Amino acid sequence: MVDIQSLLRTNIKNLKPYSSARDEFKGAAEIFIDANENPFDHPYSRYPDPLQWKLKEKIAQFKKVDPQNIFLGNGSDEPIDLVIRAFCNPGVDDIIAPNPSYGMYQVSADINDVKLIQVPLRTDFTMDFDLMLSTAGPQTKVAFLCSPNNPSGNVLPLSEMKNFIASFQGLVVIDEAYIDFQQESMKSFINDYNNLIVMQTFSKAWGSASIRMGMAFVNTEIIGIFNKIKAPYNISNPAQEQAMKMLDQMEAVQKQTQQIISERKRMALELTRFKGVLEIYPSEANFLLVKVDDANKLYHFLTSQGIIVRNRHGQLHCDNCLRITVGTPTENDILFIKLNEYYHEKDFVFG
Numbered sequence: 001m002v003d004i005q006s007l008l009r010t011n012i013k014n015l016k017p018y019s020s021a022r023d024e025f026k027g028a029a030e031i032f033i034d035a036n037e038n039p040f041d042h043p044y045s046r047y048p049d050p051l052q053w054k055l056k057e058k059i060a061q062f063k064k065v066d067p068q069n070i071f072l073g074n075g076s077d078e079p080i081d082l083v084i085r086a087f088c089n090p091g092v093d094d095i096i097a098p099n100p101s102y103g104m105y106q107v108s109a110d111i112n113d114v115k116l117i118q119v120p121l122r123t124d125f126t127m128d129f130d131l132m133l134s135t136a137g138p139q140t141k142v143a144f145l146c147s148p149n150n151p152s153g154n155v156l157p158l159s160e161m162k163n164f165i166a167s168f169q170g171l172v173v174i175d176e177a178y179i180d181f182q183q184e185s186m187k188s189f190i191n192d193y194n195n196l197i198v199m200q201t202f203s204k205a206w207g208s209a210s211i212r213m214g215m216a217f218v219n220t221e222i223i224g225i226f227n228k229i230k231a232p233y234n235i236s237n238p239a240q241e242q243a244m245k246m247l248d249q250m251e252a253v254q255k256q257t258q259q260i261i262s263e264r265k266r267m268a269l270e271l272t273r274f275k276g277v278l279e280i281y282p283s284e285a286n287f288l289l290v291k292v293d294d295a296n297k298l299y300h301f302l303t304s305q306g307i308i309v310r311n312r313h314g315q316l317h318c319d320n321c322l323r324i325t326v327g328t329p330t331e332n333d334i335l336f337i338k339l340n341e342y343y344h345e346k347d348f349v350f351g
């Protein structure tokens, strides 16, 4: 057990949170003249539920967790920031995260004036968990792990993550933004480890990046801390409604997810045909990290053809690497045609 209260910043421990109108009265009434809203009939004239209970109950059923163990944020970028803000004293504490990984850990750390200690992944993007542990110092409050990892796409072994969580004396965030493209989530272990926070999102498999809906699965003690410091109405009503709609379309979403996975496999296969494609890293997400002969040149060519991929050249172990999101079958076919033009492989035929 980790002593959560001793990790918490003193000013957050002592904080008296804002109490909104919708916090103070929750029941049914005829007339609401408590929140300075426009009283006339508009679809979104009223403030949303600050704790989004209806949506949490629906998510809870699907994710098989207790609604009390769900925090909803403005994208998972919000809980990433909240965990640093709540637990790390600016200019004093630090966090650790693998390198390369998702860029917002660094940005959120910088915004909060908290040092990010980057722990290099091995060249095949596997993690040296002993190195992660030995890098953590007395001021290391939070460790971020990302599985499947962005930009490499590989997953971290469950047993090693569990050993790490049990040994680490701070909070461990497992960022599972791409979890829907594979099977094994760590969220079922939130009651076993009180320092575990699992983050997921509606932005990837759920086709809802624009509603900005991130989820953190965690014990009620940490939920209480997040609720204390979040903006009072951090999730809009249209976003809550759209998330509920997507959950009603669960089967269609899961079918699409399977289609994306099979397109990813097709993409990996097709890409091996190009001489200039040197390596395709194994991925369990909705993208592939691909090493080519000259990433900058190919990136500019594809851009000139109206195809935008992510150039990861310059990141650790990512020399000449492009990160390519799996598109629709038609979009992927166009990519292959353009790559064929670029590499002049006249004998190229679709598999």
Ligand SMILES: Cc1ncc(COP(=O)(O)O)c(C=O)c1O
Binding pocket: 074, 075, 076, 077, 078, 102, 146, 149, 150, 175, 177, 178, 200, 201, 202, 203, 209, 212, 213, 214
């Ligand atoms: C690993 C990882 N975590 C989190 C996010 C952000 O998710 P959200 O859109 O929920 O803020 C991304 C987005 O690319 C990501 O790659």
